Amino acid sequence: MRGDPGGYRSRTEPTGVEVAVKDLLVAVLSLCALAVVALGGWWVLTESELFADSAAEADPAETAGAFAAAWERGDAESLAELAREDDDTVRATYEQFAEGLMADSDALEVRPGPTEQVQDGRARTPVAVTVDGPFGEVSWDVELETVRERGAWGVVWSTATVHPSLRPGMVFDVVREEVDRAPILAVGGQELAGEREQVTVGFEPGTVADRDELVATFEEVLPDTGEIVERLYARGGLVDDWFYPVISLPAEQADEVRAALRGVRGVVLRSGTGRALYDAGFAHHVVGVVGPVTAEQLERLGPSYASGDEVGQFGLEAVYESDLVDAVRIRAVLRERAEGAVHEVLGEALAGGLDAVRTTLDVPVQQAVENALAGVEDEAAIVVVDAADGAIRAAASRPLTAYNRAFEGRYAPGSAFRLVTGEALLAAGNVPGSEVVCDERTTVGGRTVTNAEGPALGTTSLQQAFAAGCDTTLATLAADALGPEGLAAAAERFGVGTQPQLPVPSFGGSFPTPADTTELVEAAVGLGRVEVSPLQLASMAAAARSGVWHPPSLMVDDEPDEARQLAAGTLDDLRTLLRAAVTDGDAVAAAGAAGDGATGELVEGVAGTARTSGGERHAWFAGSWGQYGFAVLVEDGGSGAEVAAPIAGRLVDEFELQLAADG
Incomplete structure (x- = not known):
């Protein structure tokens, strides 16, 4: 060992090639480790953070329920967020729905039914919509289709989601209109008194040749009318060229008496639409008749009446006067556009009166x-x-x-x-x-x-x-x-x-x-x-x-x-x-x-x-x-x-x- 000039050696020293290989391997392993860390981090972010907000809506029934609840409380913002449609369109539609139909925030009920899975990632939920207003209770059914995209459920929205007949451009509205004098009905539904084509028979004093003949003819052709003519003359002050009505007849009955009256000078028959009994004198005393309002009646009936109005003179026409004329028909409608033509009447009711007076008369x-x-x-x-x-x-x-x-x-x-x-x-x-x-x-x-x-x-x-x-x-x-x-x-x-x-x-x-x-x-x-x-x-x-x-x-x-x-x-x-x-x-x-x-x-x-x-x-x-x-x-x-x-x-x-x- 003393003969070794370099002294003692514990291991063999690497060559230059070996060092280069080793450095390359370290670099590759470091890159792999970084890739693994990055992938794991992305997975954690995706599953724990990206999906965290949609976890509550992972169930299509919950999504449909949330949509129905938002509609019922009038939350247009939430409806827009849940719908797969332009936010402004959805928001504006529901805001107009509420403005057009609902005077009361508690008037709307939206009730979802059971959700049905149509296929993976797609479901349908029936929804019953009820609006209670001055037009009565109006109900219809719609269907919510929900789909899952990127793990989140949302509503596939169209105007039919609001109402089956709603189309783009249409609006909801409430229409109020005064109705004609309501009819008085028999038990079978026939109009004992109502608006119909009729002929009013009367006379013009200036063209009457013989008053006695006039009275006698009226009485013969239309019993009990001769006395009416006599009363008109008895009150005096008749104007020669005025028309004085005596009796109104259904048009078909007037044809039967026209020939008998035509030859008498002064008799005038005027056709038109007006209030008439089922037949001349039919249930006369019970049903009653209408006639020009008197000064006494004006005082009693109040400011809603004016001179020249026709009012019930006796019988049911008089008893139910206000109920017959004060009604306003209120309709919930779909219009083609604001102030446009009515496309569909959703429901209607009367306010302040009766749609008809219904009697037991047969x-x-x-x-x-x-x-x-x-x-x-x-x-x-x-x-x-x-x-x-x-x-x-x-x-x-x-x-x-x-x-x-x-x-x-x-x-x-x-x-x-x-x-x-x-x-x-x-x-x-x-x-x-x-x-x-x-x-x-x-x-x-x-x-x-x-x-x-x-x-x-x-x-x-x-x-x-x-x-x-x-x-x-x-x-x-x-x-x-x-x-x-x-x-x-x-x-x-x-x-x-x-x-x-x-x-x-x-x-x-x-x-x-x-x-x-x-x-x-x-x-x-x-x-x-x-x-x-x-x-x-x-x-x-x-x-x-x-x-x-x-x-x-x-x-x-x-x-x-x-x-x-x-x-x-x-x-x-x-x-x-x-x-x-x-x-x-x-x-x-x-x-x-x-x-x-x-x-x-x-x-x-x-x-x-x-x-x-x-x-x-x-x-x-x-x-x-x-x-x-x-x-x-x-x-x-x-x-x-x-x-x-x-x-x-x-x-x-x-x-x-x-x-x-x-x-």
């Missing part, structure tokens, strides 16, 4: 009543009531120019009150076969009673005496078997004295409990202090058909008042008595020309004659046919058997014709 039944009274020149009335519920199906009074005696008239019912007295006697234990006495005249409790129609049957059955109209029998039995309380209880079961809850004036009858036997006898035969209207007697006749008295009603939406049951076990026997009066008694003329029971329905009822202290003799018929109870009155007409019963017979014939035609 057109075929009313037509039957009008036809039955055709040619009747006396003061008369007919009312028809549905036995099932008390609904008034028809009513008419004559003359047309007088008051509504069908509802408001107060008359002694006379022997038509047998409906009540007969039921009371049956409730007291009598039967149709009970033996009774029918004398022409009798005195009970100091009161002399005479049979109105004059029968004197002697000893007979209750059925025969009832059918013949033996007031003497009823008076005697009332004093012997009923007493004041018994008869008063029966009157109460038939609703006598109950005020009808109708929108128009009416009278429900009067039956003070008799104070003594004399008053009891008078009450039993429908005289003394007993009074009814045709309306009340019709409702009583309906009760005698069904066994239940229903308070009469006129409006479809009226809540029914409490009904009253007739005495238990009396209905069948009462109907037997009423039927006998038509087959063998004083009401045979009510069977009708077609023959009783020709259509399977039998007439039941009684005629009645009421002699009053004033010397009048009111003629009555009270009875039923099918589902209807009805009363016929001819004021001071004489015998019920000879005057009212034949009109009832015509009514039954008309029932069969009109109802068969109506199907």
Whole structure:
């Protein structure tokens, strides 16, 4: 070792090539390490930071829910952020939606349904939209389509996302418009009064050649109008070249009278659109008419009316005046553009009035009543009531120019009150076969009673005496078997004295409990202090058909008042008595020309004659046919058997014709 000149060596020294290789390897390894670090850092950033903000929206149902919630609260900014569409377009659309339809921020409800995955990264969610406003509640359905892009979910937006009919450029809007005078409807929906093509018949005084001829012609061609012409002349001050309207007719009816009126100088017919009844005089007193507003009406109706306006003069036209004219129709619409044409009506409602006044009147039944009274020149009335519920199906009074005696008239019912007295006697234990006495005249409790129609049957059955109209029998039995309380209880079961809850004036009858036997006898035969209207007697006749008295009603939406049951076990026997009066008694003329029971329905009822202290003799018929109870009155007409019963017979014939035609 001493012989080595360089001393001791621990390892072999690298050469220059080896150093170069080593440096290159270190550099490569350093670059790889840096790449790995960079890749890991990018992965961490992407997964932990880039996706962190969309984690809450990674579920398409949550995205649809967030969109619906933002719409409901009116958050246009959030809607724009969630939608895959230009932010300004989305924001502006929802802002216009809110401005156009929603006066109240709580008026909108947006409810998403279950989300359905259509394919990976795409889903659909049904959404129900409801807006509640002055136009009512409007609803529609849309569909939200959600897609995932770069890991985040968003809504594929179009105008159809807001409403299926919305197109670019369209706007939402609320439109308010005043409506014409609302119609008055029958139960079947027909317009009893409404706007239609019509002809107004009147005259010009300056061209009238003969006033008497003018009045006579009007009265002959259009009954009850002659009196109107006379009243116009009587008030004086007529201007020669002015047109004075007398009556308005549907255009088709005017054609029937045009020829008859054309030859009379001064008569003028003017065509146009206006308020008219279903037919001339049809349900005239109940429905009413419109006419120029008077000074008194102007003061009562207030500043919304002006001289020259037409207003309801009586009947339902007057009662519902403000409801008929004050309505404003409010519509939610889609327009082509602001102030542009309406593309679609989304919903509508009325404010401040009614879309229609709906009555229980039935057109075929009313037509039957009008036809039955055709040619009747006396003061008369007919009312028809549905036995099932008390609904008034028809009513008419004559003359047309007088008051509504069908509802408001107060008359002694006379022997038509047998409906009540007969039921009371049956409730007291009598039967149709009970033996009774029918004398022409009798005195009970100091009161002399005479049979109105004059029968004197002697000893007979209750059925025969009832059918013949033996007031003497009823008076005697009332004093012997009923007493004041018994008869008063029966009157109460038939609703006598109950005020009808109708929108128009009416009278429900009067039956003070008799104070003594004399008053009891008078009450039993429908005289003394007993009074009814045709309306009340019709409702009583309906009760005698069904066994239940229903308070009469006129409006479809009226809540029914409490009904009253007739005495238990009396209905069948009462109907037997009423039927006998038509087959063998004083009401045979009510069977009708077609023959009783020709259509399977039998007439039941009684005629009645009421002699009053004033010397009048009111003629009555009270009875039923099918589902209807009805009363016929001819004021001071004489015998019920000879005057009212034949009109009832015509009514039954008309029932069969009109109802068969109506199907």
